[in-house]
Amino acid sequence: MADTCGQVLLGSGLTVLSHPLMYIKVLIQVGHEPLPPTLGRNLFGRPVHQLPGLFAYAKHIVRVDGKGGLFKGLSSRLCASAIGTVVHSKVVQKCQEHGTPQVLGGQQKAVDGSLQHVINETTREMIARSCAAVVTHPFHVITLRCMVQFIGRETKYSGVFDSIVTVYREEGLLGFFAGLVPRLLGDILSLWICNLLAHVINTYAIDDSMSHTGEIKNCSQAVTGFFASMLTYPFVLVSNLMAVNNCGLAGGLPPYASVYPTWVDCWRHLSREGDLSRGNSVFFRKLPAGKTYTSEQKRFC
Numbered sequence: 001m002a003d004t005c006g007q008v009l010l011g012s013g014l015t016v017l018s019h020p021l022m023y024i025k026v027l028i029q030v031g032h033e034p035l036p037p038t039l040g041r042n043l044f045g046r047p048v049h050q051l052p053g054l055f056a057y058a059k060h061i062v063r064v065d066g067k068g069g070l071f072k073g074l075s076s077r078l079c080a081s082a083i084g085t086v087v088h089s090k091v092v093q094k095c096q097e098h099g100t101p102q103v104l105g106g107q108q109k110a111v112d113g114s115l116q117h118v119i120n121e122t123t124r125e126m127i128a129r130s131c132a133a134v135v136t137h138p139f140h141v142i143t144l145r146c147m148v149q150f151i152g153r154e155t156k157y158s159g160v161f162d163s164i165v166t167v168y169r170e171e172g173l174l175g176f177f178a179g180l181v182p183r184l185l186g187d188i189l190s191l192w193i194c195n196l197l198a199h200v201i202n203t204y205a206i207d208d209s210m211s212h213t214g215e216i217k218n219c220s221q222a223v224t225g226f227f228a229s230m231l232t233y234p235f236v237l238v239s240n241l242m243a244v245n246n247c248g249l250a251g252g253l254p255p256y257a258s259v260y261p262t263w264v265d266c267w268r269h270l271s272r273e274g275d276l277s278r279g280n281s282v283f284f285r286k287l288p289a290g291k292t293y294t295s296e297q298k299r300f301c
Contacts, residue, residue: 029279073146080139138176152250179242186235
């Protein structure tokens with residue numbers, strides 16, 4: 001219990017610190033570009049039109065809404081973080097209690113580095129993450145909608161409880177799970193790619209007789225995790241877009257945004273436009289080829 005409380009507190013602290021970054025990232029994902037591109041230079045010294053990065057975007061939000069504006073949607077995100085941590089911990093505990101004897105019994109050390117062990121551990125983690133994602137997704141939807149209100153200057157989603165009532169009244173229970181499918185798919189694919197790739201590297205590319213083997217394996221896990229998140233980023237983007245799509249906010253309605261019947265339609269549209277990586281970077285942002293800045297809509301067409 002004490003470990004879970006500590007995890008909740010730590011997770012809450014990290015959530016508060018990272019919230020402005022997520023806020024800006026979400027606004028970029030939905031295509032909101034309130035500042036025109038500037039002329040800069042790439043790594044090779046060639047002139048390129050660059051989009052405003054994290055700090056320029058943050059300054060703009062502060063000018064409009066003050067410093068507190070950087071924390072829109074924080075309360076619902078804190079709820080998601082705390083509940084998700086508890087659910088994840090409880091599900092992992094239950095899976096361990098009902099785990100296979102080969103992994104949890106006396107032969108655990110003999111199979112620690114085996115493929116079967118990796119599969120067992122990844123399956124447990126997949127179940128725990130999926131359960132936590134399903135339970136917390138309604139709060140995730142509310143968080144995203146609170147953020148996207150910045151575009152149209154709405155106040156439709158003003159608090160956790162009021163937002164719950166609004167979503168249920170307008171969309172029913174399904175409204176709380178908008179964008180859940182691509183989110184789950186992305187999480188699951190990212191987890192399996194990361195763990196299996198790390199297993200292959202640790203088994204066939206790293207010699208156990210080398211010094212600092214543990215540190216190298218931890219490093220490989222971090223690298224494969226980053227690689228997996230890059231590969232599955234389109235699922236994150238599509239999930240976030242579907243969570244705010246056609247919800248009554250200007251940022252999710254025409255003429256600002258298209259209305260997508262399903263998340264597959266959203267994926268196909270972004271793929272045709274070459275926008276499946278939109279918002280993946282918040283620092284070095286080059287103006288997409290063929291795109292023009294439209295000051296009336298404050299986005300790119």
